[in-house]
Amino acid sequence: MRKVKVSTSSDYDILIGKGLLTQVGKEVSKRVNLCKAAIITDSKVDSLFSATVSHSLENAGFSICKFAFPRGEGSKHIGTLSDILEFLAENEMTRQDIIIALGGGVVGDMAGFAAAVYQRGIGFVQIPTTFLAAVDSSVGGKTAIDLKAGKNMAGAFYQPKLVLCDTNALLTLPKEIFADGVAETLKYGVIGNEQLFEKVESLDFLQDLEETIEICVSMKRDIVMRDEFDNGERQLLNLGHTLGHSIEKLSGFKISHGHAVAIGLYLIAKAAEERGIGERGLAQRIDRALVKNGLPTKTEFSVEQIAQGTLMDKKRRGEAISFVFPEKIGRCHLVKVPVKEVEQLVAEAMKSR
Numbered sequence: 044m045r046k047v048k049v050s051t052s053s054d055y056d057i058l059i060g061k062g063l064l065t066q067v068g069k070e071v072s073k074r075v076n077l078c079k080a081a082i083i084t085d086s087k088v089d090s091l092f093s094a095t096v097s098h099s100l101e102n103a104g105f106s107i108c109k110f111a112f113p114r115g116e117g118s119k120h121i122g123t124l125s126d127i128l129e130f131l132a133e134n135e136m137t138r139q140d141i142i143i144a145l146g147g148g149v150v151g152d153m154a155g156f157a158a159a160v161y162q163r164g165i166g167f168v169q170i171p172t173t174f175l176a177a178v179d180s181s182v183g184g185k186t187a188i189d190l191k192a193g194k195n196m197a198g199a200f201y202q203p204k205l206v207l208c209d210t211n212a213l214l215t216l217p218k219e220i221f222a223d224g225v226a227e228t229l230k231y232g233v234i235g236n237e238q239l240f241e242k243v244e245s246l247d248f249l250q251d252l253e254e255t256i257e258i259c260v261s262m263k264r265d266i267v268m269r270d271e272f273d274n275g276e277r278q279l280l281n282l283g284h285t286l287g288h289s290i291e292k293l294s295g296f297k298i299s300h301g302h303a304v305a306i307g308l309y310l311i312a313k314a315a316e317e318r319g320i321g322e323r324g325l326a327q328r329i330d331r332a333l334v335k336n337g338l339p340t341k342t343e344f345s346v347e348q349i350a351q352g353t354l355m356d357k358k359r360r361g362e363a364i365s366f367v368f369p370e371k372i373g374r375c376h377l378v379k380v381p382v383k384e385v386e387q388l389v390a391e392a393m394k395s396r
Contacts (some may be wrong), residue, residue: 045257049182049264051271053202057182057264059256064095064170065211068103071141074204080105081131083154085114088146088172091215096145096170105141108134116296119149119189121197127157131165141166141204147173147220148180148300152198155186157353159201168200169206170250173216174224174252175301177208178231178259179280181268193355194288197203200272204335206260210252218337223301230282230308231259233329244332259363278377282367283308286392289352293344310392315368317391320378322371329369346393352385 058070071080080100084093088109093097097107110130115396131142144154144167151169158167164176171181187198213221225243239258242248248255262282270277287307291298298306301306312329315321329341342349356364363379366388370376 044048045253047257047260047264049202051184051202053204055202055206056258057202057206057208059177059208059210059260061209061211061253063207064092064212065099065116066206067096067143067168068105068171069098070205070207071100071105071143071251072103075141075166075350076139077104078106078372079134079136080143081136081140082107082109082143082145082295083127083150083157084109084111084145085118085150086111087114088150089151092145092172092212096143100143108136114149115215116291116300117225119152119187121188121190123153124157124188127153128161129167131157131161136161136165138162141168143168143170144203145170146183147171148368150183151176151181152187152195155201155203156188156198157183159186159199164201166204167201169203171206171208172212174213175227176220177256178224179215179227179263181206181208182260183277183280184271193292193352196355199315210256210257211305213252219302220299222305222337223299226283226301226305226308226333226338227264228259229329229332229336230257230280230304231262233308233312233369233372234279234282234367234375235262235351235373240372244328246335260292279367279375281365282369283311283374285353285356285364285366286310286349286389288356289349290292290342290344293348293352298339302339305333306340306342309333309340310342310389311366312369313394314366314388314392315370317394318368320368320370323373325369328372346386346389349393350389353364353385353389354382 184202187195291303312326
């Protein structure tokens with residue numbers, strides 16, 4: 044088992060290894076007094092892992108209740124949040140109890156946000172069951188729901204008490220869902236780790252998922268510890284996300300988050316080259332790595348549609364939006380782009396060669 048320690052407004056461990064779902068009760072009891080544990084999950088993950096996690100928690104002395112909502116981004120809205128909060132109240136959960144977020148990024152966001160606002164804060168544990176959640180969204184304390192206007196428009200910074208990642212769970216993922224996490228892994232390589240990018244580019248990362256996850260969460264840990272509340276350096280983690288979120292929303296979430304980020308990653312690399320920021324061949328190399336891992340790099344949406352979608356992005360500050368431009372594999376920087384120039388940027392990104 045690998046352990047990554049995080050020191051932010053609250054300290055916690057990230058545990059990574061095989062078979063850890065059977066150890067949930069033991070690991071949680073080391074950090075939390077015995078209490079009631081509310082498992083929050085989705086309909087798919089519930090059928091796969093809830094029994095194992097419940098059994099482990101009950102054996103350790105926790106009492107259990109469970110709430111499962113329909114899987115998918117379509118559930119990540121205020122109605123589901125309201126249902127979770129009512130469930131917690133009906134089950135007489137108190138601030139001395141704990142929420143267990145069992146699932147992918149949507150579950151982590153929903154359960155984390157509920158934990159942040161229920162009785163003004165209740166402890167929670169992240170148990171990511173997708174590769175994307177393991178390498179990225181389960182760490183760092185960002186929780187959110189979507190609004191009609193856009194993704195992640197309402198939320199809170201709220202750190203978990205523990206992140207526990209069982210790599211065996213990732214072996215159950217369909218290829219296209221596993222690929223969502225590969226897009227985020229490539230993102231980390233482009234941001235600041237060329238060796239990681241090369242491992243994903245060559246598919247060598249599949250030989251040791253524990254190491255790959257540890258590298259990604261350690262990179263995120265270091266950035267979050269320096270900028271927990273997303274005021275500066277942490278915005279680098281949005282590489283590919285500003286355009287990606289627009290594409291994801293335009294598709295009615297039929298394009299998954301990871302697939303949309305993959306398109307956004309390629310497009311912003313093209314824009315960087317067009318502007319003379321990125322080195323020549325950068326976008327092509329990113330394109331090859333994405334395609335090799337079963338990820339898309341093209342979109343049917345127009346320049347105007349994508350540009351309009353970015354205007355509601357939460358990274359907008361007044362009349363400017365922060366974009367992360369890659370210079371080369373392993374180095375990026377932030378640029379504030381005036382709102383009136385966003386359409387031009389998207390046009391550059393989608394310019395055919």
